[in-house]
Amino acid sequence: MSRAVAIVGSGPSGCYLAQALLKAAPELRVDLIDRLPVPYGLVRYGVAADHQGTKGIVRQFERLFxxxxxxxxxxxxxxxxxxxxALREAYDAVVLAAGLSGDRALGIPGEDLEGVHRAGRLTRALYEHPDAEPLPELGPRVVIMGNGNVAIDILRLLAKTPAELAGSDLGAGPSAWLAGSAIEEIDIVGRSPAAEAKFDAVMVKELAKLEGVTIRVIGAGASDDPEATKKIAALEMLDGHATGARRITFRFGLTPVELLGEGGRVGEARFRDSAGATVALCCSAFLTAIGFEAEGLLLREELIGSAADREAGVIEPGLYATGWFRRGPRGTIPDNRADAQLLAARILADLDARGDAPEKPGRSAFPDWRSIVDYDGWKRIDAAETAAAPQDRCRAKIPTRETMLALALHREELPQ
Amino acid sequence: MNIILLYGTETGNAEMLAEDIMVELEGEHTVECRSLSDFDPGEFDAGRLHMIVCSTYGDGELPASAQPFAEALKASAPSLSGIHFAIFGLGDSEYEETFNFGSKGLAELLAAYGAAQIGERVTHDASGSDMAEDLAFPWAARIVALAEEKIGEIA
Structure with missing residues (x-):
């Protein structure tokens, strides 16, 4: 018996799930379905361009295919x-692993002013996602609102000198955009005290390598919690780091109240501190990095809201969810691996319980799907991107669907 | 030679490398591959070569699958005298201050209970240009040759 499993989303959660399923049951027919012509989701479009070590998990996923x-x-x-x-009709099990790609809104007046940008949209543009909008003009004074790892990623990339991006896969367009940026000052603002910041201490420590900045940390506070103490210690180590002119200031405990602008463009951000006093920061751009939510064609709230066993990832018999799509926007890549391994065990048990029920057709139920990119198609894109990489980059991503599809769907003439 | 490959992994990279080393060695040797989380410190065997592949996670910490092993080892505090191990580390020099601290910490822990390390701890850098197996396969071959001199007769 060879059951067919469809996984919707080929990011780390989907790939880890497929890996765990096939390790335990190599006879399964597992398809990873992605709305993009390229696989790996967050690894390609969410992990920072200068964190190639983290992207190393792709070698595991290549083996999967x-x-x-x-x-x-x-x-x-x-x-x-x-x-x-239709997918559920064709496959014995369908798993939703589509992640969460929408940016949460701040919900304060002025959020729709020009110069206010959301982290997910900005990083999609930086990492050349085919659906990205053009990179915006940020001006000299940037405020980053948020204290997660994504906020730190954006801070680090905006702060780096061109030489510090060597070895990354940041594209020519985004690289030129960064090199030509007029940023003089970046404030990174957390709503909570530093002790409750969501970023990892190691992400803060990494900033001590920046070569063109002067860093100030205001009000890191203190804590009894060992994890929080590590973060605070890392911030204190960073305070006073001075290697260049670009000023970076960490601020904590500031609740955003409103954004003000002239002529439709943001010029000032107002916050309330813990004592209730108003704090105003001048800014030419205001970037929000305050978490993610569902976006797109799958109605997550409905599906997850009515799940039979949300904790186990079971929506209904034969329909499952894993990763951020199941849990919400918390946890790292290894957390999603652990999640996927648990769900794989559950799916295998459920498939086993089907006994002799006839197996479903899987992929062959859709003979008329057109313009599908299979793994060989992706490898053609991959080869072109690797071959086109300039000397100080490891890849030159193809930024448009059109070019991706032209490469992927090109079929070599078959010998007679 | 009787070899057990033990991996401490967080993202699966160390697990994949351990499996690759097993495939590389199993033609000529008896090889078993297991997660450190499934290995009890009471299972150490003087007639066996223990080859460990261990990554580093977070701020220089042991990866998830090595942590319960380290806790169990500290709790039982066995004498590992006569036990031979070798260790290969996975790390990322992007985090230079704690680069490969996982494998370093684990090697020190085993040595503290009297186990003898064979050969050098070789480390792979995820931000470097080498493939992990290009460092690990020659390392494994050297380790096995060294181990054959030391525990070959017992095994």
Whole structure:
């Protein structure tokens, strides 16, 4: 018996799930379906361009397709090219691993002013996601609102000198945008005290390598909690780091109240501190990095809200969810690996319980799907990107769907 | 030679490398591959070579699958005299201050209970240009040759 499993989303959660399923049951037919023509989701478009070590997990996922027999079905949007119902009809199990790609809104007046940008949209532009908007003009004074690892990623990339980006996969366009930026000052503002900041201490320590900045940390506070103490110690170490002209200031315990502007463009951000006093920061751009929520064609709230066993990742018999799509926007890549391994065990047990029920057709139920990018198609894109990499980059990403598809769908003439 | 490959992993990279080393060695040797989280400190065997592949996570900490092992080791505090191990580390020099602290800490812990390390601890850098297996396969071959001199007769 070879059951068919469809995983919607080929980011780390989907890939780890496929890996765990195929390790335990190599005979399964597992397809990873992605709305993009390229796999790996967050690893390609969310992990920072200068964190190539983190992207090393792709080598595991390549093996998934090259040796473990998983199929890549790229350029298929569930909810548009195929309905979730049709997918469930064709596969013995369907798993939603689509992540959370929408930016949470701050919900304060002035958020729609020009010059206010959300982290996910900005990083998609930086990392050349095919649906990205053009990179915006930020001006000389940037405020980053948020204290998670994404906020630190943005801070680090905005602060780096061009030489510090060597070895990354930051594209030519974004690299030129950063090199030409007029940023003189970056304030990074947390609503909570530093002790409750969501970023990891190691992300703060990494900032001590920046070569063109002067860093000030205001009000890091103190804590009895060992994890919080590490963060505070890392911030204190960073305070006074002076290697260049670009000024970076960490501020904590400031609740955003409103954004003010002239002529429709943001010029000032107002906060309230813990004593109730108003704090105003001048800014030419205000970036929000305050977390993610569902976006797109899958109706997550509905699905997860009515889940039979949300904790186990079971929405209904035969329909599952894993990763951020299940849990919400908390936890790192290894957390999602652990999540996927637990769900894999559950799915295998459920499939086993089906006994002799006839197996479903899987991918072959959709003979008329057009313009699908399979794994070989992706490898053609991958090869082109690697070959085009300039000397100080490890890859030159292809930024448009059109070019991706032209490369992926090109078929070599078959010998007679 | 009788070899057990033990991995401490967080993202799965160390697990994959340990499995690759097993495939590399199992033609000529008896090899088993297991997560450190499934290995009890009472299972150390003087007739066996213990090859460990261990990553580093967070702020220089042991990866998730090595932590319960380290706790169990500290709790039982066994004498590991006569036990031979070798260790390969995975790390990321982007975090230079704690680069490869996981494998370093684990090697020190085993040595503290009297286990003898064979060969050098070789480390891979995820931000470098080498493939992990290009460092690990020659390391494994050297370790096995050294171990054959030391525990070959017992095994």
């Amino acid at each position: 090259e040796r473990q027999g998983a199929g890549f079905v790229g350029n298929v949007a569930v909810g548009e090219d195929v309905s979730l119902a």
